[in-house]
Amino acid sequence: MSNDLEFPEGITLEILMAYADGALNADDTAKVKAAIEAHPSLAEEVALFQSSRSVLDGVFDAPMHEPVPDQLSALFMEPAKDIDTENVTSLHAARVKRSIYGSPIGQAIAACAVFAVGLFTGTALLDKGPSMQSNDSELLLAGRLDAKHPIAMALENTGSAKLVEFGGGQFDAVATFLTEGDVPCREFEAADTTGAMIGVACRRDDSWSVELLLAASPGVAPESGFQLASAFDSDVLDRVLNDLGASTGLSAGGEFCLIENDWDPAECKSE
Amino acid sequence: MTEHTALRREIVELIPRLRRFALGLTGHQADADDIVQTALEKALGRLDQFKPGTRLDSWLFRIVQTSWIDNRRKAVRREDTMDADMMARLPGQTDPGYEGTYAVRQDVTRALDSLPDKQRVLAVLVLVEGYSYQEAADATDSPIGTVMSRLSRARKSMMMFLNQEDQ
Numbered sequence: 001m002s003n004d005l006e007f008p009e010g011i012t013l014e015i016l017m018a019y020a021d022g023a024l025n026a027d028d029t030a031k032v033k034a035a036i037e038a039h040p041s042l043a044e045e046v047a048l049f050q051s052s053r054s055v056l057d058g059v060f061d062a063p064m065h066e067p068v069p070d071q072l073s074a075l076f077m078e079p080a081k082d083i084d085t086e087n088v089t090s091l092h093a094a095r096v097k098r099s100i101y102g103s104p105i106g107q108a109i110a111a112c113a114v115f116a117v118g119l120f121t122g123t124a125l126l127d128k129g130p131s132m133q134s135n136d137s138e139l140l141l142a143g144r145l146d147a148k149h150p151i152a153m154a155l156e157n158t159g160s161a162k163l164v165e166f167g168g169g170q171f172d173a174v175a176t177f178l179t180e181g182d183v184p185c186r187e188f189e190a191a192d193t194t195g196a197m198i199g200v201a202c203r204r205d206d207s208w209s210v211e212l213l214l215a216a217s218p219g220v221a222p223e224s225g226f227q228l229a230s231a232f233d234s235d236v237l238d239r240v241l242n243d244l245g246a247s248t249g250l251s252a253g254g255e256f257c258l259i260e261n262d263w264d265p266a267e268c269k270s271e
Numbered sequence: 272m273t274e275h276t277a278l279r280r281e282i283v284e285l286i287p288r289l290r291r292f293a294l295g296l297t298g299h300q301a302d303a304d305d306i307v308q309t310a311l312e313k314a315l316g317r318l319d320q321f322k323p324g325t326r327l328d329s330w331l332f333r334i335v336q337t338s339w340i341d342n343r344r345k346a347v348r349r350e351d352t353m354d355a356d357m358m359a360r361l362p363g364q365t366d367p368g369y370e371g372t373y374a375v376r377q378d379v380t381r382a383l384d385s386l387p388d389k390q391r392v393l394a395v396l397v398l399v400e401g402y403s404y405q406e407a408a409d410a411t412d413s414p415i416g417t418v419m420s421r422l423s424r425a426r427k428s429m430m431m432f433l434n435q436e437d438q
Contacts, residue, residue: 014420016423017422018404048427052426052429055379055429056295056379056399062294063290063303064288064291068287069304072286072290072304072308073283073286076279076315162287163284
């Protein structure tokens with residue numbers, strides 16, 4: 001590689017760089033090509049610029065595949081309006097306290113096929129008939145998601161802690177884990193103008209099945225953004241997670257591997 | 272929904288790119304996240320200054336740049352050692368799904384460290400963030416001729432540094 005190459009008239013280091021980047025118009029590209037043919041050593045400079053791009057390709061991409069750290073997402077949390085914040089349980093704090101393995105309650109919850117008003121689009125969330133077990137502000141729901149439902153698509157393609165929006169609604173996957181039978185499952189939060197929900201869905205037979213969907217602070221309209229602080233019964237969530245035999249949450253890399261491999265845990269055994 | 276609410280949501284969506292940009296500038300994820308946090312705090316305090324219709328990412332990248340430069344004036348150089356926890360968090364070492372390995376990133380970071388600040392910013396904007404020359408000029412408030420001159424010298428210097436390290 002030359003350090004003090006003298007360039008032919010009309011050729012500069014900047015022009016060679018632009019040629020390497022494909023940033024020249026057709027006339028200038030032709031001129032540079034002719035110059036390279038006449039002075040082959042110019043090709044070394046072009047190769048150098050091309051290498052400078054390839055050597056950096058992807059090297060710093062880790063943040064694109066990771067959840068946003070709490071220190072940054074916390075800057076955007078807003079207090080819920082018209083909510084008695086003294087009596088609201090911070091979801092984040094609840095997740096930190098909650099032990100996936102540690103619930104003292106050992107009873108199973110019977111999962112019933114339930115029909116619910118769909119989030120975001122008003123279409124049916126589930127493709128089976130309804131039955132519902134409700135307890136004041138909670139709904140217990142289960143059933144297979146239609147593949148084209150926004151929640152199903154978000155579960156399929158979105159990394160955890162990455163806020164996703166769909167026409168008036170929001171989705172945020174909290175964590176991904178495997179059950180005792182190596183079934184991938186995800187805990188998630190979703191909200192629209194009718195309220196916020198926390199759910200657990202598992203990927204079985206190439207589709208997502210909702211194992212649990214809890215309404216959190218029903219009737220809250222998230223005017224100021226995603227309502228991350230809301231009240232819900234963490235014991236219910238714990239029971240479902242224990243019944244599933246949930247593992248500890250997967251790392252960002254493990255989750256990324258599942259997303260990239262159509263949620264087949266066998267392809268990600270090393271994670 | 273207020274205008275600032277929509278703007279805040281757009282900023283949240285850009286956080287991964289801001290982290291990547293800052294990682295290219297600092298070479299260390301923890302430092303990068305501190306820079307991004309400082310930049311986001313500044314941005315959130317200046318939402319009224321953002322001009323609708325202009326590039327939000329460029330506006331934020333400018334704030335990250337100035338935060339980085341301010342920090343460099345005060346920073347004590349960190350020892351280039353990684354403890355086990357930090358190593359475990361790096362892609363390439365434990366996460367085979369990622370392209371870059373720690374060794375490659377270390378080499379490239381050293382090469383970028385050898386550049387003057389303004390050259391490094393341009394190298395990261397164009398070669399990591401994929402900005403065009405004009406977009407990089409807008410993001411750095413520089414004439415495009417200056418951008419191309421600095422960028423070409425930056426890339427040549429970086430490759431000469433890497434080639435010397437290989438010898």
